[in-house]
Amino acid sequence: MQIQNNISLKAFNTFGIDVKATHFVSINSIDDLITIYTSEKFPKKFILGGGSNMLLTKDVDALVIHVNLKGKHILSQTETEVLIEAQAGENWHEFVLWSLENDFGGLENLSLIPGNVGTSPIQNIGAYGVELKDTFHSCKALNLDTLEIETFTKEDCNFAYRNSIFKQHAKGQFIITSVIFKLSKVNHKLNINYGAITSEIERMNINQPTIQDVSKAVISIRQSKLPNPKEIGNSGSFFKNPVITKKAFSKLQDNFPNAPHYVVSETEIKIPAGWLIEHAGFKGKTFGNYGVHKKQALVLVNYGGAKGKEILELSKLIQDTVFRIFDIQIEAEVNII
Numbered sequence: 001m002q003i004q005n006n007i008s009l010k011a012f013n014t015f016g017i018d019v020k021a022t023h024f025v026s027i028n029s030i031d032d033l034i035t036i037y038t039s040e041k042f043p044k045k046f047i048l049g050g051g052s053n054m055l056l057t058k059d060v061d062a063l064v065i066h067v068n069l070k071g072k073h074i075l076s077q078t079e080t081e082v083l084i085e086a087q088a089g090e091n092w093h094e095f096v097l098w099s100l101e102n103d104f105g106g107l108e109n110l111s112l113i114p115g116n117v118g119t120s121p122i123q124n125i126g127a128y129g130v131e132l133k134d135t136f137h138s139c140k141a142l143n144l145d146t147l148e149i150e151t152f153t154k155e156d157c158n159f160a161y162r163n164s165i166f167k168q169h170a171k172g173q174f175i176i177t178s179v180i181f182k183l184s185k186v187n188h189k190l191n192i193n194y195g196a197i198t199s200e201i202e203r204m205n206i207n208q209p210t211i212q213d214v215s216k217a218v219i220s221i222r223q224s225k226l227p228n229p230k231e232i233g234n235s236g237s238f239f240k241n242p243v244i245t246k247k248a249f250s251k252l253q254d255n256f257p258n259a260p261h262y263v264v265s266e267t268e269i270k271i272p273a274g275w276l277i278e279h280a281g282f283k284g285k286t287f288g289n290y291g292v293h294k295k296q297a298l299v300l301v302n303y304g305g306a307k308g309k310e311i312l313e314l315s316k317l318i319q320d321t322v323f324r325i326f327d328i329q330i331e332a333e334v335n336i337i
């Protein structure tokens with residue numbers, strides 16, 4: 001375990017923001033994690049996974065702990081299902097591809113999401129009609145008070161849209177060390193009702209899609225509208241899609257009868273924040289070396305050399321403008337550090 005001092009975090013966050021960490025350590029074992037938390041040498045600590053859901057607005061005056069626990073294995077299986085444990089530092093998309101190579105079903109719609117396996121439960125990652133909770137069995141996490149490993153079942157995690165216990169009252173108290181998934185081995189249930197997937201599969205000329213085809217379709221859709229962080233710095237959707245009451249929605253419809261929306265429950269409606277931001281005039285706007293992506297208004301981008309504070313200011317301008325026009329408050333999805 002090697003502790004480095006005063007290092008740039010530019011390569012460790014997909015926004016590509018160049019801030020420094022006072023100290024940095026990459027962790028390969030739970031024992032090393034416990035050693036760090038037992039020592040009093042570094043009172044301030046900051047946990048880093050793949051750095052794909054954060055905006056760094058200042059230097060990180062702490063020991064940055066890069067969770068790099070590796071490995072995956074089958075815990076048990078029946079004729080129809082398999083339980084797989086993957087360590088927190090495994091790359092999410094590589095894990096999805098590995099599951100598909102083994103013909104294990106359930107993760108295909110979540111292809112090409114950046115970040116690590118260990119972070120996936122924190123905001124209950126989701127895309128194209130599927131959320132992590134749909135295949136999540138449990139996870140293990142180090143309790144930072146007791147330094148014991150605890151297991152969280154699906155019920156414990158309190159999953160919701162871009163939310164879990166790890167963003168609520170357990171925030172900052174645990175480091176997730178591994179996640180256990182329940183995947184199908186036969187009779188895979190395909191989730192292809194999401195409009196864009198259906199049309200992409202048709203375009204691919206496939207009549208009886210497999211889970212591997214669904215993954216390819218999802219990858220193709222994502223590549224067509226989301227910027228690749230290796231080319232343009234970004235953190236995916238900067239804001240969550242707001243969920244408003246039916247009453248607020250009918251007020252919105254009075255002024256914007258064509259506003260797209262999804263019914264969430266009898267009393268709630270979800271509005272795509274990308275539509276609100278586009279109709280507030282921000283889509284494709286650039287402010288020097290940062291701005292709003294031209295193909296997806298929900299994605300803020302760093303064209304190179306932008307400061308986290310500048311992107312934060314832009315996000316506030318967007319929030320204020322959307323609120324002024326639509327009377328809807330949009331909340332950041334990205335963790336602002």
Ligand code: FAD
Nearest residue numbers: 049050051052053114115116118119125126175176235236
């Ligand atoms: P990080 O950014 O490293 O960390 C996020 C937060 O979790 C931080 O607060 C960090 O301190 C904490 N943390 C990290 N690891 C641990 C751990 N092991 N234990 C406890 N706390 C920890 N998300 C979606 O849901 N759906 C999408 O479709 C999607 N598309 C994206 C597309 C792009 C191009 C990008 C850049 C991002 C996208 N995201 C999407 C967001 C992001 O990929 C996910 O939120 C991902 O789960 C973040 O993982 P990470 O390891 O990079 O987290």
Ligand code: EPU
Nearest residue numbers: 127128236237239240241260272274275278295296297298
């Ligand atoms: N829209 C616009 N203009 C835009 C972008 C979107 O009008 O510039 C409207 C359109 O009506 C479109 C609708 O928004 O039909 C939905 O757009 P899209 O399918 O691109 O999805 P999204 O709601 O913008 C969400 C997630 C993504 C996830 C996709 C696919 C959130 C905050 N974002 O985006 O997750 O990949 O759906 O399921 O829920 C992420 O969390 O980082 C992320 C990328």
